[in-house]
Amino acid sequence: MRVVEDGTITSVATREHIAAAAISRRLSDLEEALGTPLLVRTNKGITPTAAGINLSVMARDVLDDLQNIVTRMREFSDGTRGLVRLLVNISAVSTFIPPLVKSFGERYPDVQFRLMERDSLSITEGIAENLADIGVFTSLPYSADIEVYPFRHDELKVLVREDHPLAARESVTFSEVLDYEHVVLRTGTHLRLRMLTAAGQAGKLLRSRVEVASYDVLCKMVECGVGIGVLPAGIVEIYALSGTRTLALEDSWASRELSVCVRRVDALSPVARLFFDHLRASR
Template structure:
């Protein structure tokens, strides 16, 4: 069968050469980059095409272009080479005394508000475990965990988890960020619809906050007057300070970045502004022992008194 033939006959050097030909554009430059003879490089490519039974490149006078089959192989080859490099890094950690490695994806809100202290405390309890953390929007977190890029992920609860195991991680509260002199700054709370007469500074387009605010504006029968997108909460605070508009951010992000800049924040009254962040994994049973350690620790990390703002208000009433 073809897949058995591939296991026996594919090799990493040839896959690296294939990627180099694509990136360099010519076989000559790729061979020089990989430090092999052009004739040997040409034979490797022809053997690879023979094994796969497809043409990978269109040979032209000035270079080589990928075929549709070549584009498919490029995606998989890059992933395979990345995984091999990652494997080497993780195995190398063992020679330095690290006995476990957890790959984790999280959205910006979790990374800014909660994970620094949580991962610090976990690391103090388990110094032999190393965590590799990468920021992605909530949808990217889910996809990354599904694809096996990470063992664990943290995202907003309104994200389609596509069947992943999920448990509550934390709650946060969204607020309207504005200059202290803004007309709405005197309010104790605001409905999102009341803010739609102002220009907005928005987070990057894939962020859950950006998508939720656009949806809420449509539900109110209006469009968000967006002046600029920014990559993070610190950049949002600087843009608001420069009178580029108002923004939506979690309360703790305001306390970390906005307050020091002399900005003001007013809580939203909309139900969606009381958010739940969730911890996701493919399958609890398939987690490695160290990933399970971190999963269990983060599952129990929410302080007992930390409740959604709406729950607190219900208690007060």
Template structure:
């Protein structure tokens, strides 16, 4: 191996700061030492990772590739450090879990409470992300296990059925569909829609449904969370599609009306996902088995 963690730390700091001097100050060292280490790193690999100019520095194409990997390596090294320190504090394992908002709000509170009650020596680090990000994090070993909806792009991951949730339409009380108990999604396509951002699994689901209906998807605004969808619908910017149970507190407090969807895709299956069962730590395997056993 032709580098150490300090090389990566300094390279990431320089790439993010756009300046060797600023990165040196941030890393509590001198600029000449930073410059020397990075020059030596470039020399060992025979390629430039930074393009230098009078305005500062910027990653080259090779530098961008190194930057992505270096961030992942440093993140994992930090996680390892925290986990090992946890052992000295009496914690016998830590599990990194990435999950979408539906799983976090609807299913994980009770499941994690019972798990941690049975295993108080284990610490769970939980982060909320959209399903696509969750799958990538598990594939890149940034998370031990994930919970995602039915998505493409999860090739290579082991998928274990977890739970089902229901997508509903949310509208203001005065909307023409507010008096209906259930509708076909095609009936909503004449209205402006508040949607999630383009990276989300739900965005692709709605695009496909609109294409199948031969109608355009009139996206008025795109946001990054389901509570934001509810807030925008309440502000009169359109209607939205959200998981029923995950957003009930928001829809109730904002006076919105949930309307059931007849479409088959409105019933979503959530999955647990891991890279490899064999590579899981003992703590992660315990949590996976607990969650898989808690399926309904």
């Protein structure tokens, strides 16, 4: 290709620091291997044959493709391309995580996400087992061998209809709301377990009329008057609910911390490390 572009073997040999005879021999070997002449040699230089011209064009395309491969691979190494695997609990996936994925995706459009919703304890275990790169969970005791970092503060509220007996209150204790029917999250979530524990400590039962799998359904059920609900403050702000009120929950456990966990920060892939830093910077 360089010989075709320069028109002489001698100039290429000088620039590339290769003997002219060695270049000539390689060209002859290539012509023999391909079974067709590539160059017409004269005392004034060389002229490519039709086959030589086509081979030069194809060689340039191959080199360009190789450069593109190198560029794409470097994008993986510097984190601008790749896959981030996330394990996130229902509270975080319903509030904090979507806008962070959006803002990160706007900056790195070639990064893909695989997001799996799990309960908090399963998240810590899943990260330790390398089922995902990063986990976001409600802080709780865990035994998994992982690294944990602060993420966000979360407050629980009580959602009631405006015609509910508690609606005139600004705040209530959990013991008081146990006197009414609840709409609750599915079994296994950290919030459901915490509510059951608090109910036992108060010597009362958690009366649940309906069990749901998501906060949006919980909100709609409360809006329709099926029962009352306990949920993170940020959830209520997302949905356009009519005829409802949120009350502060006075119990100390209503103030919660969300955490980010990884197996080891220094073992994260470049793209996962970029998203981990994005999560931490958003605090």
